[in-house]
Amino acid sequence: MSFRARMMIPLLVVFVAAIGYPLISSFVLSLTNYRITRRDETKFVAFAQYQDVLQDHAYWSALAVTGTFIVFAVVLELSIGLMIALALQNQRRFRDFSRSFLLSPMFVTPIAVGLMFRFLLNQQLGAIPAILEKVGITYDFFGPGRAIYSMVVIDVWQWTPFMVLLLLAGLESLSKQPFEAAKVDGASPFYTFRRVTVPMLAPILTVAVLIRSLDASKVFEYVYAITRGGPGTETQTIQYFTYQTGIQFFRLGKASAMSYLLLIMVISLVILLFKRIEKARLVS
Amino acid sequence: MRKIGARKLVTAMIAVGILVLASACSSSSPNASTAGNTEISADTAGTVRVLMEGVPDTDIVKGLLAEFNAKYPKIDVQIEPIAYDQIRDKIVASFQATDPTYDMAIIDNPWMGDFAKAGFLKPLDDLIASTANYDYNDFSAPLRAIGEVDGKTYGVPFYNYGLGLIYRTDLLSAAGIAEPTTLDALAAAAKSLNSAARAGIAMQPQRGYKAFEEWGNYLFAAGGSIYGSDGLVHLNTPEAKKALNTYIAMYKSSAPKNSLNWAFDEALRSVSSDKSAMMVSYNWMLPTLNKKDGPAGALAGKFKLATMPGGKQVLGSWDWAIPANSKVSDAAWAFISWITSKEGEAARVSAGGAPARTGVLTDPAVSNTGGGAEYYATVGKILSNAEPLCKGANCDEMINAVGTELNAAIAGLKSVDSALAAAEEQANKIQSE
Amino acid sequence: MTRSKITIRKHFEPWHLAGNTLLVGAFIAVAAPFLWVFLGSFKTGTQLNNPTLILFSPNLANWTHVLETGILQAAFRSVIVGLITVSIAIIVGSMGAYSISRYKTGGSTARFGILTAQVLPPAILVFPFLDLAYRMRVNGTLVSVVAAHISLVLPVVTWFLIGFFDAAPKEVEEQALVDGLDRFAAFRKVVLPQVAPGIGASAIFGFVISWNDLFYALILSPGNSATLPVRIAGFNTFRGVELGAMCAAILVSVIPVLIASFFIQRRLVQGISGGAVKF
Numbered sequence: 003m004s005f006r007a008r009m010m011i012p013l014l015v016v017f018v019a020a021i022g023y024p025l026i027s028s029f030v031l032s033l034t035n036y037r038i039t040r041r042d043e044t045k046f047v048a049f050a051q052y053q054d055v056l057q058d059h060a061y062w063s064a065l066a067v068t069g070t071f072i073v074f075a076v077v078l079e080l081s082i083g084l085m086i087a088l089a090l091q092n093q094r095r096f097r098d099f100s101r102s103f104l105l106s107p108m109f110v111t112p113i114a115v116g117l118m119f120r121f122l123l124n125q126q127l128g129a130i131p132a133i134l135e136k137v138g139i140t141y142d143f144f145g146p147g148r149a150i151y152s153m154v155v156i157d158v159w160q161w162t163p164f165m166v167l168l169l170l171a172g173l174e175s176l177s178k179q180p181f182e183a184a185k186v187d188g189a190s191p192f193y194t195f196r197r198v199t200v201p202m203l204a205p206i207l208t209v210a211v212l213i214r215s216l217d218a219s220k221v222f223e224y225v226y227a228i229t230r231g232g233p234g235t236e237t238q239t240i241q242y243f244t245y246q247t248g249i250q251f252f253r254l255g256k257a258s259a260m261s262y263l264l265l266i267m268v269i270s271l272v273i274l275l276f277k278r279i280e281k282a283r284l285v286s
Numbered sequence: 287m288r289k290i291g292a293r294k295l296v297t298a299m300i301a302v303g304i305l306v307l308a309s310a311c312s313s314s315s316p317n318a319s320t321a322g323n324t325e326i327s328a329d330t331a332g333t334v335r336v337l338m339e340g341v342p343d344t345d346i347v348k349g350l351l352a353e354f355n356a357k358y359p360k361i362d363v364q365i366e367p368i369a370y371d372q373i374r375d376k377i378v379a380s381f382q383a384t385d386p387t388y389d390m391a392i393i394d395n396p397w398m399g400d401f402a403k404a405g406f407l408k409p410l411d412d413l414i415a416s417t418a419n420y421d422y423n424d425f426s427a428p429l430r431a432i433g434e435v436d437g438k439t440y441g442v443p444f445y446n447y448g449l450g451l452i453y454r455t456d457l458l459s460a461a462g463i464a465e466p467t468t469l470d471a472l473a474a475a476a477k478s479l480n481s482a483a484r485a486g487i488a489m490q491p492q493r494g495y496k497a498f499e500e501w502g503n504y505l506f507a508a509g510g511s512i513y514g515s516d517g518l519v520h521l522n523t524p525e526a527k528k529a530l531n532t533y534i535a536m537y538k539s540s541a542p543k544n545s546l547n548w549a550f551d552e553a554l555r556s557v558s559s560d561k562s563a564m565m566v567s568y569n570w571m572l573p574t575l576n577k578k579d580g581p582a583g584a585l586a587g588k589f590k591l592a593t594m595p596g597g598k599q600v601l602g603s604w605d606w607a608i609p610a611n612s613k614v615s616d617a618a619w620a621f622i623s624w625i626t627s628k629e630g631e632a633a634r635v636s637a638g639g640a641p642a643r644t645g646v647l648t649d650p651a652v653s654n655t656g657g658g659a660e661y662y663a664t665v666g667k668i669l670s671n672a673e674p675l676c677k678g679a680n681c682d683e684m685i686n687a688v689g690t691e692l693n694a695a696i697a698g699l700k701s702v703d704s705a706l707a708a709a710e711e712q713a714n715k716i717q718s719e
Numbered sequence: 720m721t722r723s724k725i726t727i728r729k730h731f732e733p734w735h736l737a738g739n740t741l742l743v744g745a746f747i748a749v750a751a752p753f754l755w756v757f758l759g760s761f762k763t764g765t766q767l768n769n770p771t772l773i774l775f776s777p778n779l780a781n782w783t784h785v786l787e788t789g790i791l792q793a794a795f796r797s798v799i800v801g802l803i804t805v806s807i808a809i810i811v812g813s814m815g816a817y818s819i820s821r822y823k824t825g826g827s828t829a830r831f832g833i834l835t836a837q838v839l840p841p842a843i844l845v846f847p848f849l850d851l852a853y854r855m856r857v858n859g860t861l862v863s864v865v866a867a868h869i870s871l872v873l874p875v876v877t878w879f880l881i882g883f884f885d886a887a888p889k890e891v892e893e894q895a896l897v898d899g900l901d902r903f904a905a906f907r908k909v910v911l912p913q914v915a916p917g918i919g920a921s922a923i924f925g926f927v928i929s930w931n932d933l934f935y936a937l938i939l940s941p942g943n944s945a946t947l948p949v950r951i952a953g954f955n956t957f958r959g960v961e962l963g964a965m966c967a968a969i970l971v972s973v974i975p976v977l978i979a980s981f982f983i984q985r986r987l988v989q990g991i992s993g994g995a996v997k998f
Binding site: 005006007009010012013014015016017019020021023024025027028031082085086088089090092093098099100102103104105106107108109110111112113114117118119121122124126127128129131132133159163171191209212213216217219220222223227240241244245248249254257258260261264265268269272273276 | 952
Binding site: 337341366370376383387551559580583 | 764765767768769849850853856859937938942943949952953955956957958959960
């Protein structure tokens with residue numbers, strides 16, 4: 003066997019065992035009407051579950067909620083993260099300390115972050131509304147039309163550090179030459195940022211957005227800890243909906259179909275994205 | 287999961303398709319009998335593993351194990367305390383294994399229908415009937431009804447979580463208000479007690495289970511019911527509309543501001559820190575609130591428990607059950623019958639456990655140590671006229687669907703009429719599957 | 720050097736101020752919740768209901784309760800699970816990533832495939848894991864948790880490593896081959912050291928993913944040997960959230976990682992920038 007094949011084997015074995023087996027198992031499940039508490043009634047139904055899911059209003063609503071969440075969260079994390087990364091790069095004192103401290107929200111398990119903010123933002127028991135009241139502001143953090151954005155804020159609090167990390171690393175890897183050339187040419191900071199920094203950072207920006215978006219699509223703990231999908235279904239994200247359907251309501255066949263549909267949609271999006279980037283790269 | 291080879295259940299129950307049960311009002315179980323004649327042998331042996339939730343009632347049970355082992359020295363009961371969500375998933379996995387991980391289980395009432403119909407649980411009627419001095423009818427009737435599925439008993443009540451109205455006696459008397467006996471009186475009381483510094487009533491409208499659990503009490507107070515005589519869910523009724531409109535009005539005028547996602551914890555903390563005057567909550571919160579050096583601090587002793595206006599309230603419970611694939615049913619039953627016997631119950635309730643039998647409530651020995659005679663009298667009233675949110679199949683899903691619609695109406699996202707209509711439609715669809 | 724520093728400073732003074740203001744703001748935003756958690760861990764039940772209580776005499780009851788109920792053991796288990804997961808992911812991932820990067824094995828399908836394994840919700844994959852654990856009779860152990868964490872960590876780690884290998888110049892290993900080393904030795908002795916910072920960075924990311932996971936651990940770990948996030952989630956009981964204890968538990972989970980990251984973050988940044996992750 004060739005060297006390259008032999009190098010791949012361990013990865014393939016572990017991949018198949020740890021990822022392939024559950025993937026296939028769930029796919030088979032999605033072709034049945036399997037319910038944990040009705041195993042005796044299990045039968046093969048081909049793609050009936052998929053049809054069911056596609057016609058389920060709640061599924062599309064959950065996708066919309068998740069999509070909104072991802073867009074707002076990632077855009078905010080990218081912008082704030084980039085600004086912080088730039089500031090950190092130019093920082094002269096206490097670099098190690100500030101960097102490690104600012105990274106700390108990433109290291110708290112998300113359910114704890116959710117519970118933390120549930121109480122911090124509580125009107126009667128929380129510090130933040132208490133402070134806001136002192137300046138005369140009353141804000142319903144988890145009320146209709148607002149809850150999903152409060153979730154975005156919590157996500158931003160926890161995951162901007164991740165963006166900061168990636169972007170800082172990217173910034174520090176850029177070669178100094180183009181910047182020095184721009185300075186010699188008398189370019190303003192804005193110009194340098196727009197025409198030199200951003201284009202050079204483009205690959206890492208793409209990676210950061212991609213990974214963070216995939217991660218954000220799995221948001222679950224914040225919803226579980228604070229709103230349980232409410233008000234109405236305004237914070238019912240796709241992961242929460244799937245969890246409820248498959249595990250709380252025992253409808254594992256249907257939940258598997260939901261996940262596979264999501265997988266197909268995301269793969270298509272990712273492929274489209276990759277193709278566009280390839281095209282852009284070829285052009286430049 | 288795809289058909290898993292040759293796995294046989296010890297007892298096979300064939301799912302009977304569409305099942306709708308008549309609403310569970312008091313009905314004496316025809317299978318129970320006070321006159322059993324079998325004493326369980328003190329020689330019964332076995333290791334009984336059980337998952338229990340990490341709450342005070344579990345600690346109390348653990349504390350009684352020594353006494354249990356004095357009578358049954360050969361039975362080793364191993365209690366694994368665990369979080370609520372882990373319980374369901376782990377016991378379901380154990381039920382389906384050929385080699386079970388757990389030999390005894392506590393079952394939350396929404397799961398009872400599904401687990402019984404799936405054949406996960408062993409029918410207990412014969413055991414109950416044959417056990418000496420068991421007196422199964424001593425258990426509160428609504429609680430007994432929870433354990434009954436399709437005419438057989440699958441669970442024996444462990445502890446109840448019935449709700450009631452908990453209010454501040456000092457505030458109510460200072461405002462010159464009597465304990466509310468109608469829904470409108472409750473709304474009026476909440477409104478008068480409402481001030482900038484303190485909300486009239488702490489409410490728990492969180493989407494899903496909590497919203498339905500709390501609102502169900504309002505529905506009963508308005509004279510309504512969840513199920514009709516045809517066994518179907520009927521929520522599109524004038525009583526339900528009145529109950530929901532009153533609930534929403536109270537939420538807007540007398541509940542803490544911005545509390546749409548509040549659940550049990552927030553309401554409890556609000557009431558115990560003098561930021562709300564009342565709440566509808568589990569009856570056993572009363573002793574906790576009135577405990578000196580308890581969570582209510584200086585307010586201890588100022589709380590009273592009352593039935594909901596109208597006298598009927600929502601009930602929940604945990605039941606003891608024996609998995610169908612348990613290999614030590616005798617030992618498991620020895621424990622269950624011991625802990626739920628009159629003596630076991632008296633010991634458990636004296637230590638602060640929530641009662642399931644009616645006899646202990648009037649036993650002076652118990653009520654003097656527990657929460658007081660007045661409290662137990664009220665608990666007795668609560669348990670005599672209470673109903674769970676759901677009976678039959680797919681209860682978790684049904685409760686969630688209704689709770690979602692309710693929460694949407696409370697949030698102003700839907701009209702009361704359309705929310706109730708949708709709730710009824712979805713509930714019946716879910717329960718018919 | 721000094722001259723350009725002065726020039727820079729003159730040029731960017733207002734930006735510097737803006738930058739520092741932003742950092743202070745970020746610092747406050749991060750610190751405030753932690754401060755609340757820190758204070759909360761010393762508060763009694765009633766004190767916790769008072770949002771603005773800052774000065775009070777601290778109570779150690781939460782800390783003793785948390786430490787007595789095995790939070791350190793849970794943390795230890797999380798560490799072990801994390802280390803095993805990451806070790807397997809790095810070893811297996813680096814070999815595969817090398818093959819994919821250098822030899823274009825599997826083409827773009829391989830690259831996509833690895834990434835999209837990230838997308839599937841744990842809610843779906845958990846039951847096959849549970850089922851398999853029962854059948855292989857390891858359901859009383861943390862083995863299935865490790866397997867599930869590998870499914871979370873392996874794709875990300877492999878993906879990062881592909882990027883690092885892509886960025887590493889080929890000349891060094893070609894030189895090693897010319898010098899007579901066989902390919903695996905070249906991989907081990909020459910290529911790996913080159914991407915060592917990148918491996919370090921990926922390992923840390925992978926560890927954090929495993930450290931934070933609640934979902935798989937909740938369903939797959941045995942009740943009496945829970946991992947840290949499960950233990951923390953356990954404070955959210957049917958009878959209310961044990962807030963004070965949970966605050967203490969959060970600090971127990973964050974402080975060690977914080978201290979470790981103080982020493983590691985420099986490597987972390989170096990590592991990622993060294994790879995200049997592209998694709």
